[in-house]
Amino acid sequence: MNHALFEYYQERSPLHHLNPAVKLISSLVVMIFTSLIFDPFTLAAITLFGLALTLGPGRVPPTLVLRGLIPFLLFGAGFFWMNALMPRVTSGAGTGEELLFSLGPLGFHRTGVINGVSFGIRSLGFGVYSLLFVATTNPTDFILSLVHQVRLPPRLAYSALAAYRYLPTLHSEITMIRNAHQVRGTREGSGPGGFFRKSYRFTIPLLVSGLRRAGRVADAMEARAFTGRNRSWYRQTRIGFRDLLYVVALASGVVLITLYSHHRGTLIFWGGQLWN
Numbered sequence: 001m002n003h004a005l006f007e008y009y010q011e012r013s014p015l016h017h018l019n020p021a022v023k024l025i026s027s028l029v030v031m032i033f034t035s036l037i038f039d040p041f042t043l044a045a046i047t048l049f050g051l052a053l054t055l056g057p058g059r060v061p062p063t064l065v066l067r068g069l070i071p072f073l074l075f076g077a078g079f080f081w082m083n084a085l086m087p088r089v090t091s092g093a094g095t096g097e098e099l100l101f102s103l104g105p106l107g108f109h110r111t112g113v114i115n116g117v118s119f120g121i122r123s124l125g126f127g128v129y130s131l132l133f134v135a136t137t138n139p140t141d142f143i144l145s146l147v148h149q150v151r152l153p154p155r156l157a158y159s160a161l162a163a164y165r166y167l168p169t170l171h172s173e174i175t176m177i178r179n180a181h182q183v184r185g186t187r188e189g190s191g192p193g194g195f196f197r198k199s200y201r202f203t204i205p206l207l208v209s210g211l212r213r214a215g216r217v218a219d220a221m222e223a224r225a226f227t228g229r230n231r232s233w234y235r236q237t238r239i240g241f242r243d244l245l246y247v248v249a250l251a252s253g254v255v256l257i258t259l260y261s262h263h264r265g266t267l268i269f270w271g272g273q274l275w276n
Contacts, residue, residue, distance in 0.1 A: 013059035021145040039268040047125040072127030076120030083116035
């Protein structure tokens with residue numbers, strides 16, 4: 001089966017049976033924690049730990065993981081170049097002693113390279129833990145867990161479910177629009193002008209399709225007098241022992257990595273500034 005980027009991967013694995021709200025909060029906590037770390041070693045270790053969870057207990061195929069990480073690889077490369085080529089040098093410190101190497105007019109300084117690598121790895125870490133959640137979480141179970149555990153109003157929860165289920169269909173709709181353009185012999189052209197014309201021809205049909213779908217969903221909810229109050233549930237999501245075990249295992253792994261990095265003397269926490 002051909003899966004789109006960041007789409008639920010239907011498989012039976014230990015992570016698939018966890019409570020979605022627990023997985024979401026755990027991933028968010030790890031990502032917030034990594035935002036406070038600025039050394040590449042700790043960030044890389046935490047990212048690899050999440051990757052091992054995704055490939056191992058999550059049983060997500062490596063090809064699907066690589067496809068899902070492509071946008072974050074691009075973001076990471078952008079962060080690296082932006083920080084490596086434009087470092088902030090503190091007052092009183094010369095640039096000569098921090099210069100690592102140069103490529104023509106481009107100079108790579110030690111502080112900028114380290115920060116660039118850190119931002120790039122952090123971007124990959126965000127992608128790994130986001131993919132760990134999305135690829136192993138059934139959308140319906142996720143919405144039910146938001147209602148039962150997070151106490152989100154059902155009206156908002158089911159609206160979010162309708163929007164979430166629309167995202168995987170974007171790939172097929174883009175393919176249909178592209179095929180329609182080819183049948184009509186539409187030429188996009190090259191250069192910036194061709195790019196903007198192509199974006200316009202894809203954006204308008206997708207926007208119209210999204211508005212029509214939203215209208216149909218709203219009419220269906222209105223016809224069923226959907227208010228979300230006094231509802232009975234066919235099934236309920238609960239927090240069990242396996243969820244607590246996952247939280248303990250994830251927290252233990254991140255803490256052990258951090259302590260080992262501190263023991264090696266490589267741990268760098270955020271000191272209130274973006275640059276060291």
